[in-house]
Amino acid sequence: MVTALKNIMDNDRKKIYLMICNQSTNLKQQDWLEQMPELNILADVKPVLIFNQPSADITPKIWLKLAKEIQQRFNQTDGFVILHSVDNLLYTSCALSFLLQNLTKPIVFTGVQSNKPSVKKTEIRANLINSYQAVNHQIAGVSVMFGNRLIKANQALKSNTEGSLNVFATPINVPSLLGRIDFSIRTFSKTGSAKEKTKFYTSLAEKVEVITVGPLINLKKIANQIEGCEGIAVNAEAYQNLPTDLIELLGKSGLPIVIWSKNISNPEFLPKNILLINSMTWPSALTKFLWVLTQTKNNKGIKELMNKNIAGEIIHQN
Amino acid sequence: MRLYFTADNQAEDRLQKTFLRIIDILNDSGVLVMSNLAAPNLAGFSTQDLERIEQTGEAMLNQMDALIIEGTKPLSESGYLIAIALAYHKPILYLCQKGRLINKNLVQLQKDKNTSHLLNLEYYTEKTLEITLAKFLQKIETSDGKESPTIKFTLRINSRIERYLQYKTQNTKLSKADFLRELIEGLIDNDQNYQKTTEKK
Numbered sequence: 001m002v003t004a005l006k007n008i009m010d011n012d013r014k015k016i017y018l019m020i021c022n023q024s025t026n027l028k029q030q031d032w033l034e035q036m037p038e039l040n041i042l043a044d045v046k047p048v049l050i051f052n053q054p055s056a057d058i059t060p061k062i063w064l065k066l067a068k069e070i071q072q073r074f075n076q077t078d079g080f081v082i083l084h085s086v087d088n089l090l091y092t093s094c095a096l097s098f099l100l101q102n103l104t105k106p107i108v109f110t111g112v113q114s115n116k117p118s119v120k121k122t123e124i125r126a127n128l129i130n131s132y133q134a135v136n137h138q139i140a141g142v143s144v145m146f147g148n149r150l151i152k153a154n155q156a157l158k159s160n161t162e163g164s165l166n167v168f169a170t171p172i173n174v175p176s177l178l179g180r181i182d183f184s185i186r187t188f189s190k191t192g193s194a195k196e197k198t199k200f201y202t203s204l205a206e207k208v209e210v211i212t213v214g215p216l217i218n219l220k221k222i223a224n225q226i227e228g229c230e231g232i233a234v235n236a237e238a239y240q241n242l243p244t245d246l247i248e249l250l251g252k253s254g255l256p257i258v259i260w261s262k263n264i265s266n267p268e269f270l271p272k273n274i275l276l277i278n279s280m281t282w283p284s285a286l287t288k289f290l291w292v293l294t295q296t297k298n299n300k301g302i303k304e305l306m307n308k309n310i311a312g313e314i315i316h317q318n
Numbered sequence: 319m320r321l322y323f324t325a326d327n328q329a330e331d332r333l334q335k336t337f338l339r340i341i342d343i344l345n346d347s348g349v350l351v352m353s354n355l356a357a358p359n360l361a362g363f364s365t366q367d368l369e370r371i372e373q374t375g376e377a378m379l380n381q382m383d384a385l386i387i388e389g390t391k392p393l394s395e396s397g398y399l400i401a402i403a404l405a406y407h408k409p410i411l412y413l414c415q416k417g418r419l420i421n422k423n424l425v426q427l428q429k430d431k432n433t434s435h436l437l438n439l440e441y442y443t444e445k446t447l448e449i450t451l452a453k454f455l456q457k458i459e460t461s462d463g464k465e466s467p468t469i470k471f472t473l474r475i476n477s478r479i480e481r482y483l484q485y486k487t488q489n490t491k492l493s494k495a496d497f498l499r500e501l502i503e504g505l506i507d508n509d510q511n512y513q514k515t516t517e518k519k
Contacts, residue, residue: 036405161374166375
């Protein structure tokens with residue numbers, strides 16, 4: 001690793017693509033980068049505009065576009081830094097971890113949380129510098145870099161610490177932390193390549209209905225909405241038991257259904273087309289389901305793939 | 319004043335001696351030095367400080383007043399540290415022994431109007447080392463003519479002092495903190511022994 005880093009400031013600087021998925025500035029990308037000349041001492045950075053709207057507007061179509069743009073440049077670079085606001089960041093990064101599997105290069109998501117202009121400018125600079133340094137350390141896979149933490153994207157959770165620059169956190173007792181910054185970046189993950197060849201996927205299921213369980217749930221409306229769907233993803237995060245009528249409706253639909261919950265642990269009572277998942281985060285479960293539905297339509301196959309560790313997303317076994 | 323000093327800890331003995339001399343000079347000038355050469359690296363921070371920094375996600379370098387790099391032997395982390403220091407607007411002294419070349423990317427960066435006021439690239443000899451460091455410390459203290467007070471610490475006082483501070487600052491535009499700062503600045507200006515020590519360097 002020391003050898004790999006030895007000449008960072010020399011001519012063999014790492015080549016990094018900065019993929020911009022964020023309405024960050026009115027300036028042209030190149031002008032914006034020129035205001036931060038210190039970024040150029042770390043790497044040879046090439047900006048690519050992917051999405052020029054607030055990241056709250058990002059949809060699966062943009063995930064596919066981002067994956068495609070990365071695939072096209074994959075062999076020409078040492079890694080990618082994705083500039084993305086906090087909104088939807090975990091969904092985009094998780095989706096990418098399933099669209100681009102067995103990654104041999106780093107893809108680091110970063111951005112800015114603060115709305116105060118003075119803090120924002122410094123925060124974005126520091127986050128970008130730390131992200132470039134994470135690429136320099138060649139930590140392969142999709143990760144998120146905010147504050148002083150580099151975390152596996154598909155295991156990351158939104159942090160609840162108000163005012164902290166650490167926007168994301170790791171699950172309790174799970175070694176999701178890839179690196180920590182003090183005066184340098186200390187990595188906790190093996191660097192280098194995956195053993196298998198990188199796989200690029202170009203599609204995700206498009207017709208998936210997402211239902212959030214709650215007291216105002218309208219079964220009639222759901223019955224209409226799920227017609228013609230490829231599958232249903234249910235977020236029942238805090239529930240210990242599921243509404244009986246909802247389970248009956250979902251069971252009768254015959255569609256592949258994933259129910260994500262932290263607290264429900266009696267899957268044996270569920271109809272065969274319903275799979276209970278609590279082994280990964282919600283953004284991971286949802287985006288993985290979208291990918292799995294492009295691989296198989298068979299309930300058994302879906303169950304097997306959803307329970308298989310595809311991109312390091314499994315935090316603990318069901 | 320807190321500084322982060324970094325140099326190649328694998329460098330030959332001759333350079334290692336110079337690195338230790340730099341730390342000694344800085345320590346003698348009353349600077350708290352943190353360094354990759356010293357163990358533990360994070361000395362100078364209490365456990366609570368470190369926990370707070372970890373929780374808030376702040377950069378360690380943002381807790382420093384400046385960064386000094388001895389770059390005679392190129393360092394793997396120096397590009398990263400310089401970039402972070404510039405992001406947080408921290409003054410940087412990049413030292414290189416006379417006869418060696420400073421990396422051209424750094425020379426280019428020093429020409430940039432956004433970074434030139436913070437990045438100081440200096441060649442030195444054993445003879446000029448002390449004066450180079452002293453000038454840099456002076457520059458930190460008087461950057462832009464006046465340094466804004468940013469270092470915080472807790473000062474516990476008794477009711478007698480509190481009463482006196484109240485008496486001295488009431489009906490003035492000075493806060494108690496301003497009054498104490500001015501008092502200490504006056505003490506520094508009139509302390510001839512201290513002046514001699516810093517001028518010598």
